Amino acid sequence: MLQHPDIHPVALQLGPLAIHWYGLTYLAAFGLFYFLGTRRLGHLPFAQLPQWTRKDIEDILFFGVLGVVLGGRIGYCAFYKPAYYLSNPLEILAVWQGGMSFHGGMLGVMAAMVWFAHSRQRPFLQVMDFVAPCVPTGLAAGRIxxxxxxxxxxxxxxxxxxxxxxxxxxxxxxxxxxxVYQFLLEGVLLFVLLWLYARKPRAQGQVGAMFLMGYGLFRFIAEFFREPDAHLGLLSLGMSMGQWLCIPMVVGGALLWLGCERRRP
Structure with a gap:
């Protein structure tokens, strides 16, 4: 049996400025997204759509960061501790105390992408197809x-x-x-599968749908090995909150994939 290495959360101290490892993983996630986004510009169908440029990647990243932070925090408060935060609404702003939800962050990112698609007059599903394969590496960085x-x-x-x-x-x-399980499943494996899946012609919306199904499935599996939140424990049917939140992701992704397939020209 191994002992977890006692790594100090501060990676670098420059006078009063403390650079945390977690902050560095966020920077790595954003950098990987930008790098992969530039590669996606050369993939079909985006290589045939001149309106897609590097400026779009920068804007998507900016809106996406806002969606992750706001959605992740609001989602945590709503999904995991609604009664507490209803009684202490100002505590919602205390992000330095921790508490972020991936599922809330995903909803925040989707809302941000709706805004981006509307402002650029692009199909929302086309935007999601562009973004989806670039996301898992960021999730992997967060698990590190x-x-x-x-x-x-x-x-x-x-x-x-x-x-x-x-x-x-x-x-x-x-x-x-x-x-580590989540790093390998939701990060590395999901990235490889999505990247390969997106390289071949798909009906618009199917790449984004595969992300929903893939992440939901892998997170559902990983939750069997992850300690449930102490204040929630296991819920109905012996499943955690994370597993219950994954079910609508998988179902919604499957319905979206089928709907896109039926509309395929």
């Missing part, structure tokens, strides 16, 4: 930050598991390094 910080650890594991790990703050029992 979770692992470095020793947070969002997994459930108790069999001590004979070679990679079982003891996390500081989680007691002395070995646990699944669920951050």
């Amino acid at each position: 930050g979770n692992f470095i910080n020793g947070e969002l650890w997994g459930r108790v594991a069999d001590p004979s598991l070679p990679w079982a790990m003891v996390f500081r703050g989680a007691g002395d029992l070995p646990r699944h390094p669920s951050q």
